[in-house]
Amino acid sequence: MTAARKRKKFLIEEAGARLRSVGLRPTRQRLALAHLLGADHRHVTAEMLHEEATSVGIEVSLATIYNTLHQFTDAGLLREVVVDAGRSYFDTNTGAHHHFFCEEDGSLVDIPGETIEVARVPAAPKGMAVERVDVVVRLKRA
Amino acid sequence: MTAARKRKKFLIEEAGARLRSVGLRPTRQRLALAHLLGADHRHVTAEMLHEEATSVGIEVSLATIYNTLHQFTDAGLLREVVVDAGRSYFDTNTGAHHHFFCEEDGSLVDIPGETIEVARVPAAPKGMAVERVDVVVRLKRA
DNA sequence: AATTACCTTAGAACAGTTCTAAACTGATTG
DNA sequence: CAATCAGTTTAGAACTGTTCTAAGGTAATT
Numbered sequence: 309m310t311a312a313r314k315r316k317k318f319l320i321e322e323a324g325a326r327l328r329s330v331g332l333r334p335t336r337q338r339l340a341l342a343h344l345l346g347a348d349h350r351h352v353t354a355e356m357l358h359e360e361a362t363s364v365g366i367e368v369s370l371a372t373i374y375n376t377l378h379q380f381t382d383a384g385l386l387r388e389v390v391v392d393a394g395r396s397y398f399d400t401n402t403g404a405h406h407h408f409f410c411e412e413d414g415s416l417v418d419i420p421g422e423t424i425e426v427a428r429v430p431a432a433p434k435g436m437a438v439e440r441v442d443v444v445v446r447l448k449r450a
Numbered sequence: 451m452t453a454a455r456k457r458k459k460f461l462i463e464e465a466g467a468r469l470r471s472v473g474l475r476p477t478r479q480r481l482a483l484a485h486l487l488g489a490d491h492r493h494v495t496a497e498m499l500h501e502e503a504t505s506v507g508i509e510v511s512l513a514t515i516y517n518t519l520h521q522f523t524d525a526g527l528l529r530e531v532v533v534d535a536g537r538s539y540f541d542t543n544t545g546a547h548h549h550f551f552c553e554e555d556g557s558l559v560d561i562p563g564e565t566i567e568v569a570r571v572p573a574a575p576k577g578m579a580v581e582r583v584d585v586v587v588r589l590k591r592a
Numbered sequence: 593a594a595t596t597a598c599c600t601t602a603g604a605a606c607a608g609t610t611c612t613a614a615a616c617t618g619a620t621t622g
Numbered sequence: 623c624a625a626t627c628a629g630t631t632t633a634g635a636a637c638t639g640t641t642c643t644a645a646g647g648t649a650a651t652t
Contacts, residue, residue, distance in 0.1 A: 316541060344531055354588040390535050390586075393532050393537060394536075394537040395535060408574070423570060424569070424570055424572070425569040427568075427569065428565060430550075430565055430587075431567070432592070433589070436590065436592055437591075438588070438589060439588040441588070443584070446581040446582050447575070447579065447581060448578065448581040449579070
């Protein structure tokens with residue numbers, strides 16, 4: 309086994325343990341998708357991820373892409389970002405941060421959490437609690 | 451003509467002038483919808499507005515609801531709020547302000563513009579300009 | 593009243609997502 | 623290590639919200 313191959317195997321085993329720890333079986337499809345999503349700070353839609361998987365020779369159905377994205381999100385491995393009525397983006401960065409969004413080309417860029425300061429957020433209405441505060445900086449062509 | 455009737459007629463004529471000033475003909479449908487949307491601080495989806503119009507006896511097709519919501523938005527009479535992938539809300543409050551959003555029941559509540567302070571918004575990437583900054587305070591049941 | 597550009601509409605089409613039910617697979621057990 | 627079984631994947635149908643199409647209707651102008 310080459311060094312590269314060993315590194316890859318290691319990554320996959322890591323992902324396997326991670327999946328198992330959140331109650332998901334490390335299946336071929338989930339491991340492959342976890343691997344694709346391994347790089348930090350990615351923003352993907354279901355269609356994008358499906359296309360990417362297919363293009364690198366991973367056979368996964370679109371239904372599984374949706375299932376997996378939701379399972380990963382529920383497990384706290386991904387975060388759903390709502391910026392565009394009509395499609396969902398999933399963000400591999402699950403920490404506190406915000407986004408630039410450009411409607412024109414659908415691009416989404418992280419803004420680190422400490423960059424923007426949000427002050428005086430009002431208390432949640434009675435019986436409710438604040439789950440999180442999302443800031444979207446909408447861009448247009450200058 | 452009663453006082454109430456006179457007041458109503460006045461409102462409609464006002465709306466007519468307003469529509470004309472943004473280049474839209476004051477048709478029966480647009481006047482009726484403008485009237486329904488006249489109350490401040492409303493948040494409607496196309497389906498909601500269609501149902502409401504129908505229930506008060508205004509005959510309007512869903513296609514016209516969509517056309518009208520978009521035309522009003524383009525004219526600056528409404529503002530589209532994206533909080534939920536899968537459906538669009540339109541807000542009659544076009545001034546600077548933010549929102550509470552509860553996924554559980556889809557409810558949307560205004561937070562006055564001066565309540566929340568957003569500081570240190572980074573400059574837009576090269577060639578882009580900030581169109582606006584949206585803050586969504588997501589709520590869950592306490 | 594005729595003209596014309598604009599508007600509305602039903603229904604088809606479309607995009608993104610979820611559902612269904614049948615086949616498959618990973619883990620466990622005898 | 624074969625049988626078992628719960629969990630998983632899948633193709634395709636179904637569904638939801640939205641947009642498109644093209645035919646008929648209407649407001650404004652002449």
